[in-house]
Amino acid sequence: MKKHKTAPNRRTKLVIWTSIMALALIAVYILGIFIPDTAVFSSFLNAKQPPSFKHLFGTDALGRDIFLRTLKGMAVSMTVGIAASLISAVIAIIVGIAAATGSKAADAFVNWLIDLVMSVPHTILIILISFALGRGLKGLLIGIAATHWCSLARLIRGEVLQLRAQHYIAVSRRLGKSHGWILTHHLLPHLIPQFFVGLVLMLPHAILHEASISFLGFGLSPEQPAIGIILSESMRYLSAGMWWQAVLPGLVLVLMVLLVEQTGEHLQTILNPYSVQQ
Amino acid sequence: MSELLKRSVRIFFTYGIRTLSLLFAVSVVSFVLISASPINPVQQYLIGLGTAVSPQQRAELEDYWGVNEPPVQRYFGWLSEVLHGNLGESALYRRPVAEIISERFWNSFALMLCAWLLSGVMGFGLGCIMGMYQDRWADKILKKCCYILSAVPTFWLGLVLLLVCSVWLKWFPIGFSAPIGVRSEDVTLGQRIYHLILPAFTLSLMSFSNIALHTRQKLSDVLSSEYVLFARARGEGKWTILRRHGLRNILFPALTLQFASFAELFGGSVIAENVFSYPGLGSAVSAAGLNGDVALLLGITLFSAVFVSFGNMAANILYGIIDPQIREVEA
Numbered sequence: 001m002k003k004h005k006t007a008p009n010r011r012t013k014l015v016i017w018t019s020i021m022a023l024a025l026i027a028v029y030i031l032g033i034f035i036p037d038t039a040v041f042s043s044f045l046n047a048k049q050p051p052s053f054k055h056l057f058g059t060d061a062l063g064r065d066i067f068l069r070t071l072k073g074m075a076v077s078m079t080v081g082i083a084a085s086l087i088s089a090v091i092a093i094i095v096g097i098a099a100a101t102g103s104k105a106a107d108a109f110v111n112w113l114i115d116l117v118m119s120v121p122h123t124i125l126i127i128l129i130s131f132a133l134g135r136g137l138k139g140l141l142i143g144i145a146a147t148h149w150c151s152l153a154r155l156i157r158g159e160v161l162q163l164r165a166q167h168y169i170a171v172s173r174r175l176g177k178s179h180g181w182i183l184t185h186h187l188l189p190h191l192i193p194q195f196f197v198g199l200v201l202m203l204p205h206a207i208l209h210e211a212s213i214s215f216l217g218f219g220l221s222p223e224q225p226a227i228g229i230i231l232s233e234s235m236r237y238l239s240a241g242m243w244w245q246a247v248l249p250g251l252v253l254v255l256m257v258l259l260v261e262q263t264g265e266h267l268q269t270i271l272n273p274y275s276v277q278q
Numbered sequence: 279m280s281e282l283l284k285r286s287v288r289i290f291f292t293y294g295i296r297t298l299s300l301l302f303a304v305s306v307v308s309f310v311l312i313s314a315s316p317i318n319p320v321q322q323y324l325i326g327l328g329t330a331v332s333p334q335q336r337a338e339l340e341d342y343w344g345v346n347e348p349p350v351q352r353y354f355g356w357l358s359e360v361l362h363g364n365l366g367e368s369a370l371y372r373r374p375v376a377e378i379i380s381e382r383f384w385n386s387f388a389l390m391l392c393a394w395l396l397s398g399v400m401g402f403g404l405g406c407i408m409g410m411y412q413d414r415w416a417d418k419i420l421k422k423c424c425y426i427l428s429a430v431p432t433f434w435l436g437l438v439l440l441l442v443c444s445v446w447l448k449w450f451p452i453g454f455s456a457p458i459g460v461r462s463e464d465v466t467l468g469q470r471i472y473h474l475i476l477p478a479f480t481l482s483l484m485s486f487s488n489i490a491l492h493t494r495q496k497l498s499d500v501l502s503s504e505y506v507l508f509a510r511a512r513g514e515g516k517w518t519i520l521r522r523h524g525l526r527n528i529l530f531p532a533l534t535l536q537f538a539s540f541a542e543l544f545g546g547s548v549i550a551e552n553v554f555s556y557p558g559l560g561s562a563v564s565a566a567g568l569n570g571d572v573a574l575l576l577g578i579t580l581f582s583a584v585f586v587s588f589g590n591m592a593a594n595i596l597y598g599i600i601d602p603q604i605r606e607v608e609a
Contacts (some may be wrong), residue, residue, distance in 0.1 A: 250434035
């Protein structure tokens with residue numbers, strides 16, 4: 001971020017920056033969705049072309065334009081990532097609240113459950129789930145969703161425990177409000193920002209996991225233009241000197257992940273009431 | 279000392295029971311997942327064989343997987359076999375799974391140990407530098423690097439390193455833990471190490487940012503404390519303060535964190551081994567998954583859970599012993 005003396009204050013700038021980043025992400029996403037399948041045709045005349053103005057990222061061994069395929073792949077990865085993170089965040093919020101408001105046994109059980117998910121390497125757990133559901137999009141989605149909720153659930157549990165110790169909740173309880181009323185009127189409104197920030201911060205991990213698992217050959221099918229699949233294809237032509245297929249799509253992936261991560265962190269600052277005065 | 283011993287024994291037992299319950303749950307969950315899969319282990323084994331099998335062999339297989347038994351009984355039948363050390367026969371390699379795991383584990387172990395040590399030393403060192411020069415340029419650059427590295431997928435980093443170091447510079451071979459065409463008995467230690475460097479480096483780059491950022495945070499906490507202010511007032515130099523006050527406070531938490539990262543290490547090694555075609559457990563597990571080798575997949579899953587729980591146990595014991603505030607083991 002550049003520092004201008006006459007610029008608006010930091011918070012306004014942060015909001016503007018975050019909006020620009022979010023817009024860029026949405027633009028890539030929409031572009032990826034609306035590129036027709038026919039644009040990524042294979043033609044052996046154009047095969048293995050290095051990057052040029054006509055093909056920004058060059059072409060692969062089947063003559064498909066790698067730039068367009070990367071954009072499409074990014075959209076697919078983001079769709080999978082968003083869906084998986086959404087499921088994961090919902091699981092996290094339910095589990096987190098259950099742990100913090102339920103009985104001691106429920107709390108212990110949730111902690112044990114989190115330990116259970118953490119006790120198998122996530123890559124292997126996702127492979128196992130994908131295997132059980134007969135490889136494909138569904139297995140990938142459920143696998144990622146099942147492994148990413150732990151840290152957010154812990155965060156929400158802590159948050160709810162803290163909230164429950166507040167006076168106004170104790171007053172509310174003494175006034176005879178039911179658990180459900182306190183939950184919907186006092187707890188959930190506080191958790192909504194947490195939920196969205198948690199969701200956005202989970203997204204990069206989900207996208208990276210999606211790419212890795214697709215790279216290993218589980219998850220999306222080889223015809224689909226996922227980043228992981230493009231990169232695993234590039235392995236075969238690496239020693240033939242086709243560097244562009246390995247480097248450029250990966251670079252896009254890294255940039256997108258960084259962008260999502262930054263957006264999430266900015267969102268966290270913006271939504272945090274204590275940073276309003278900055 | 280006996281107090282310390284007593285405490286560590288108690289921690290050991292509490293965590294031992296917890297770990298056993300977790301391992302039991304892992305075995306249940308993975309067995310259920312495998313059973314839910316559309317792939318039939320007996321069928322898969324026979325398909326892979328391609329030749330006729332004697333009825334007796336088939337009966338043995340069906341007995342191992344408990345084909346005609348109800349699910350709960352099938353699970354316990356399988357579990358008792360596993361506890362007796364029989365992990366079944368791999369459909370892919372035609373050998374007992376336990377044999378494959380014990381053989382390949384040493385390859386993976388060498389890889390993970392190198393990466394673990396490297397990332398620990400690198401992360402801790404860089405974390406110290408970042409903490410010492412907080413908010414100066416060295417810190418800012420290193421912090422940016424850590425953030426960027428956390429956004430880089432392991433397999434892509436491996437690909438790029440492979441491209442640069444092996445294809446362009448021809449410093450390192452492309453994959454495998456030994457040269458092709460050399461019998462495994464003839465491979466020298468030097469050749470093994472030579473083939474190990476690049477994957478280990480990739481793996482360590484993936485995990486060092488976590489420990490570096492943690493160390494930086496801890497060190498900056500220490501440096502802003504009052505006892506460091508007092509030490510400074512006494513005229514102690516920067517590095518003396520690091521040695522006398524910094525390292526003592528941050529070394530063990532960093533070590534604990536490093537032990538607790540076994541799961542990520544194992545997960546990362548699956549990816550790294552696939553990129554570098556390194557013959558360890560990671561490349562075996564993905565091959566098993568892709569080829570429907572149920573026995574091998576189950577075996578490695580269980581093994582990885584045991585491996586991770588060893589790391590967690592070490593972390594918890596270290597944590598419990600060094601920090602007197604944590605008397606009671608908490609969840």
